[in-house]
Amino acid sequence: MRDLARAARLLAVNGATVRKQGDFAQIIDAIAAHGIGGIAPWRDQLAECGLKEAAKRIAGHGLIATGVCRAGLFTNEGREKFQAVLDENRRAIDEAQALDARCLIMVGGGLEPGSRDLAGARSLVRDGLAALLPHARAAKIPLAIEPLHPMYAADRSCINSMKQANDLCDALGPGAAIAVDVYHTWWDPDLERQIKRAGKERIVAFHISDWLVPTTDLLLDRGMMGDGVIDIRNIRGWVEAAGFDGLCEAEIFSERNWWRRPMDEVLGTCVQRFTTVC
Amino acid sequence: MRDLARAARLLAVNGATVRKQGDFAQIIDAIAAHGIGGIAPWRDQLAECGLKEAAKRIAGHGLIATGVCRAGLFTNEGREKFQAVLDENRRAIDEAQALDARCLIMVGGGLEPGSRDLAGARSLVRDGLAALLPHARAAKIPLAIEPLHPMYAADRSCINSMKQANDLCDALGPGAAIAVDVYHTWWDPDLERQIKRAGKERIVAFHISDWLVPTTDLLLDRGMMGDGVIDIRNIRGWVEAAGFDGLCEAEIFSERNWWRRPMDEVLGTCVQRFTTVC
Numbered sequence: 183m184r185d186l187a188r189a190a191r192l193l194a195v196n197g198a199t200v201r202k203q204g205d206f207a208q209i210i211d212a213i214a215a216h217g218i219g220g221i222a223p224w225r226d227q228l229a230e231c232g233l234k235e236a237a238k239r240i241a242g243h244g245l246i247a248t249g250v251c252r253a254g255l256f257t258n259e260g261r262e263k264f265q266a267v268l269d270e271n272r273r274a275i276d277e278a279q280a281l282d283a284r285c286l287i288m289v290g291g292g293l294e295p296g297s298r299d300l301a302g303a304r305s306l307v308r309d310g311l312a313a314l315l316p317h318a319r320a321a322k323i324p325l326a327i328e329p330l331h332p333m334y335a336a337d338r339s340c341i342n343s344m345k346q347a348n349d350l351c352d353a354l355g356p357g358a359a360i361a362v363d364v365y366h367t368w369w370d371p372d373l374e375r376q377i378k379r380a381g382k383e384r385i386v387a388f389h390i391s392d393w394l395v396p397t398t399d400l401l402l403d404r405g406m407m408g409d410g411v412i413d414i415r416n417i418r419g420w421v422e423a424a425g426f427d428g429l430c431e432a433e434i435f436s437e438r439n440w441w442r443r444p445m446d447e448v449l450g451t452c453v454q455r456f457t458t459v460c
Numbered sequence: 461m462r463d464l465a466r467a468a469r470l471l472a473v474n475g476a477t478v479r480k481q482g483d484f485a486q487i488i489d490a491i492a493a494h495g496i497g498g499i500a501p502w503r504d505q506l507a508e509c510g511l512k513e514a515a516k517r518i519a520g521h522g523l524i525a526t527g528v529c530r531a532g533l534f535t536n537e538g539r540e541k542f543q544a545v546l547d548e549n550r551r552a553i554d555e556a557q558a559l560d561a562r563c564l565i566m567v568g569g570g571l572e573p574g575s576r577d578l579a580g581a582r583s584l585v586r587d588g589l590a591a592l593l594p595h596a597r598a599a600k601i602p603l604a605i606e607p608l609h610p611m612y613a614a615d616r617s618c619i620n621s622m623k624q625a626n627d628l629c630d631a632l633g634p635g636a637a638i639a640v641d642v643y644h645t646w647w648d649p650d651l652e653r654q655i656k657r658a659g660k661e662r663i664v665a666f667h668i669s670d671w672l673v674p675t676t677d678l679l680l681d682r683g684m685m686g687d688g689v690i691d692i693r694n695i696r697g698w699v700e701a702a703g704f705d706g707l708c709e710a711e712i713f714s715e716r717n718w719w720r721r722p723m724d725e726v727l728g729t730c731v732q733r734f735t736t737v738c
Contacts, residue, residue, distance in 0.1 A: 298691040333611045335647035336673045336689045369613035411614045413576040
């Protein structure tokens with residue numbers, strides 16, 4: 183297991199963590215100024231900054247793009263719009279390629295409005311990933327299936343466990359990969375085993391934040407590492423034992439706390455916590 | 461699969477569903493007046509009404525006590541208070557026996573304050589259940605392990621899947637049983653298989669409500685059957701195929717909606733939805 187004590191370069195920060203505190207060019211510069219090694223932009227941030235400008239600025243600072251957030255969302259609009267959703271996903275793959283990103287983060291999508299067919303939604307996610315894989319392989323961008331916490335099964339992703347992600351990878355073959363996020367998976371009794379099963383080849387991203395007690399909002403109340411109950415170091419140990427040697431990406435959506443603080447304070451805290459509690 | 465169209469007697473209502481609308485004696489009478497077949501009291505409601513009075517009133521109406529809520533909670537106070545927690549659990553078993561209840565609902569408990577040791581908490585739950593089983597067997601009260609949604613892993617229960625509940629039952633032997641609640645388990649890709657694995661012997665309670673989109677509170681925003689995205693009938697089909705032939709218990713914590721409506725409206729709606737959408 184790697185020693186993080188002086189290893190800010192092993193930390194990446196997700197663009198959403200400080201999305202309220204600046205435009206994306208400012209965010210890139212601030213992350214670099216803190217000695218952080220990587221960044222994961224959201225597509226709206228890339229659009230706002232301009233893809234070429236973002237790519238140039240990220241590369242200019244020597245930052246690694248640990249992933250682009252996010253694509254997938256195959257299900258929410260139903261089968262009629264499936265082709266349009268696939269086209270949008272292909273554009274996301276191209277953006278990830280332009281940034282030389284380690285992966286494209288894939289979120290399944292939940293239930294189509296009015297539907298209760300969870301099995302059908304899961305089947306549509308598999309079909310969508312399969313349809314995208316030729317384009318992703320050609321671009322050399324792994325499609326990182328990110329299992330989301332079961333509390334998002336209805337509206338954000340019907341892929342809710344590492345086992346599902348591994349089963350999808352088994353079915354889909356090369357190019358299908360996994361993003362492990364401690365926030366979504368820490369509760370899973372099967373987590374250690376499924377991380378081992380995924381192994382070095384599949385695990386292309388590792389996201390960190392913390393589960394607060396109490397949690398006051400299902401989406402926007404994530405905690406800074408160390409402020410909650412997740413044994414992040416334990417899970418990082420499993421991921422690294424499986425062979426993962428990439429950056430750990432801090433992804434914190436925090437309406438009531440971190441989004442209200444100055445960018446430098448948030449990034450400084452990310453580094454401080456990463457090097458002490460993770 | 462049973463036809464519910466005229467089967468209000470196959471419905472039970474959990475005491476918490478209308479806990480704001482009356483004292484427990486009133487709740488018992490109202491549930492009976494609606495032709496509902498069963499009731500599941502919370503322990504604070506039994507204490508308020510008096511156990512003997514509650515038992516007499518429930519039996520007098522010919523209601524089935526589908527379960528007593530709730531016991532367990534082995535972990536939240538740590539190992540030091542473990543014996544006191546066991547004693548409290550034994551009193552809960554006695555109360556369930558006094559009501560001739562079908563089971564005692566067991567909720568694991570989450571993490572001890574300050575702890576991140578989820579595996580340790582899970583181990584303590586197993587120890588607690590094992591310690592209680594002799595008393596439960598003597599009282600002929602099944603200890604119904606209720607897996608709670610993973611969003612409660614930190615503070616309410618570290619038992620979060622049907623697979624965990626089945627594994628516990630395997631380890632604990634006779635007297636250990638399972639309560640299946642659609643709200644907690646609907647997202648689980650392994651649900652059908654684990655219900656089948658549990659079978660008639662283990663499934664001693666079946667709880668219904670619905671998952672709202674959006675859900676605005678992690679604890680107190682459950683939906684009335686039919687108002688959310690859970691395919692309740694599908695899950696009921698699995699449970700009944702496994703052999704369950706007990707009552708379906710409506711358990712709805714709804715701060716913003718149902719707790720603010722008159723008791724008769726809530727109970728009438730439970731019956732109407734039960735006989736049409738479940």
